[in-house]
Amino acid sequence: MATFIALFAGALAYAAVLTLAAVGFLLLYKATGVVNFAHGDLLTLGGFLAWWAIDDLGWPVVPGSLLAIVLLAVVGIVLERVAYAPLRKRPQMTVIVATLAAALVIRASIGIWQGSEPRRLPGPLGDGAWHVAGAAIAWQRVLIICVTAVVVGVLVYVFRCTSFGRQVRALAADPDAAQLCGVRIRRVSMTAWALSGALAALAGILVAPLTVLDLNFGFAIMLGGMAAAVAGGFGNLGGAVLGCLGVGLIQQLLGGYVLRDYAGALPYVALFLVIALRPQGIFKTHAARL
């Protein structure tokens, strides 16, 4: 029972991390139609910036993390200006390649700046654990789950009830019509990139204390998040959250009990099956348009 609780908490926390990563690039996808392959490296960058603020500048954990989040929002805007704005009218494949290029640049820059040795980022709640029925659940996991719940709640509110959310939804439905109605594409796009960057930093900072921070750290999480988002029907926020939950449970529970060696591959097997059997995702109806 204790093992089950520990694994279940691990699965929930992992799902929460994937959700944080997924909402970051889904927000961007909704607002601009771009699938940002640099998102994973933004996660890594967020972790390293927090490490720098805490370790090199000597800031306390929380302000250091906030500094990293703010800096990543700025990085998001820079990315928008450099890698997205000049290509907005180009075909989507071009923009995707540009984000991959940006990912390469970010990753290589982190390598030059910090080297490739793995780091360990301290969490805001320390290394303590919460003991439930004999199982130890790290405070950090509890924190991740809570923060993710709050972030998703806020995002849903923003999407439903604010002007920005309405503009994003309009852009997602029909960019041309939205522009004709006076949606300022440039402003929305910059805001979305900034928010997406901040969310990436948040995800990176939250998950880094549980694992080691190295150059490939964010990329794996982004892949998991993308897998979950595709399985849930790409662009569908609720579907993505459920998809993340599914990926987390499959990897931690199934991988923890049955197929230990192959735990890393399990979510991808599930993803492959979903795409093979229902290419449009589990929760999305799909219509082809010319």
Add this chain to the structure above:
Amino acid sequence: MTDTHNPAAPPDGATERTGVPGLDAASGRLDDLRARLGASPRGTVKPPVYGRHQYLGVLAFVAVTAVAAPNLITSAEGTNLLDLWLLYSLAGIGFYWIFGLGGRFAFCQTTMMAVGAYASAYTIERGQPFWLSALCGAAAAGAVAAVVGLALARAQHFAFAIGTLAVSQIGMVVFSRTSEFTGVNGQVTGLPYASLFGHTFDSDRGAFWLFLGVLGLALLLGVFLERSPVGREAVAARDGEMVARTAGIPVRRVHLMLYVLGSVAGGLSGALLANWQGFVGVDQFGLDLGIGIFLMVILGGAGSIWGPVLGAGFYVWAPKLLSDFKEYQGVVYGALLLVMIMVAPEGLIGLAGRARALLRRVGKGGAHG
């Protein structure tokens, strides 16, 4: 992802008059000659099937490489890179068939290379001759691709990309964890040298001829494919899937065929790589090479079969040229990719075509002014 863009190759055969009088007279006579022979006048855009010179282009490329490369490049390191260039070109051409011609973004080309390498190593360790093991490697990659391609047949662009990404992730875990087929931790060592018809390719220089021959065959097949109905159907399916389907083109079958064919090229490349280097490791076929193959095709040009060859050359030799900035290599690659995609989305090959068009325009302007 709703639309995929693939810059088409620049239209061929449209020659403009130059400003030089003698040349104009000559080209006028040439026009007369063409008219008398019943050929179409110059300047008309001809469908690629008429460009029979493409076969000659491949032969010329093989001949020039065979003559020039061994004479120009004599150092051991250079010969090694030369072989690597030929093998990466082969894998790149495979990716070009899937992505450039088929318009399907497959993330798993390196996985197919790994499948080819492991399958070839497996058969050769059981005493099979080299040619059979290389064929086994290619066939194994093709078989895996057929299963994956059939399973993902209905997946649209982005879903297909992510599905193949999943395949590559599964592949990495499986290769490093199963020890029966792929060796402990995915390491197979001590493979013998390749040998064909009693001749052993036991040096980099010897392997060069083998690889050049294989690449030449792949290029010929590529030209044949582009001139065949399948090539035209693939372009139609890539540029307007719904329209192509309405016109009766079996889009899924074309996609599947190109995917399997491209993967076979990847598998063959992996098998040759394994026999040449004598070992197979998981890390060899990791994310770095995956991004590398992608770089080759995009930088070289996704609109022409020569793009991957050019791009592979760049990818192989750039680290040597940039050895002073070794730590900045990743930044340089990324920045270069970014600049290329903004300035010349059709790649280095496209730049060459554009330069030709510019020269032509300059000549034309000179005639009027």
